[in-house]
Amino acid sequence: MSHYTDNLTQLGQATPLPQSPDEAVLERVPNPQAGQVYLVRFTQPEFTSLCPMTGQPDFAHLVIDYLPGDWLVESKSLKLFLGSFRNHGAFHEDCTVSIGRRLADLLSPQWLRIGGYWYPRGGMPIDVFWQTGTVPQGVWVPDQGVPGYRGRG
Template sequence: MGKVEVDHSKYQNIRFDIQDESAIMTDILETIPYEYPGKDVEIEIPTNEFTSVCPWSGLPDFADITISFVPNQNLIEMKSLKYYLTSYRNVGIYQEHATRRILEEVVAAIKPKRMKVKALWNPRGGLGTKVVAEYTA
């Protein structure tokens, strides 16, 4: 059997729509009071449904993200966090920058004693990425 010629030109101009970071709904984050200030608990919020997109190709980046924190006066309201995280869905942002931004914006909202955001990004092209960002008051 001879070599088959395939025309790949149909892929040259494909570009998926990408939103810029202004689409991230930071102002939607809400808090609720922590009723036991001074009594530390560690809260862990995992999600395996986080998506953003590669700023170069527009192809999706998927991550398992875990936000863990020790509250001070406030907790994060979960519905607002879901909307916030979902707002990244079509945003072109580097994986490391998304992880750090999530940490900084949730810290700004709830002002915890400490927080860690761990993101395990699905492999693409054989390479996965684990990004950990931490904050201590």
């Protein structure tokens, strides 16, 4: 393996889905394009968590955008981290902001935002947005591409 992956514990390994976000291990790799201004986008259109009151499943379309600094998130660890919410009870706002903060703490990116587009609960969709600050000048940040709720698809 390359020196970029020397310290990874999940990539290339059979790794079970963590039982909770607290147990999930997010990993990072050095950014081979450090110093360049570019945007990375992860889209998770089938995110699930549990309502903390009823235990019923909640569903969201997540879009995570970030401008890397010295680090990139390793994508398998991100998939496992997001999957760990499947049996986790938390409100939409808590899930969305917790994911953004955990990534920002791990990566120290130049900028990061997350959009959580939640499907209706009780007939009302809830959209949650969080970012680390203003968008740095000179970077193209496309629209997240998730329309306002109209029977999301």
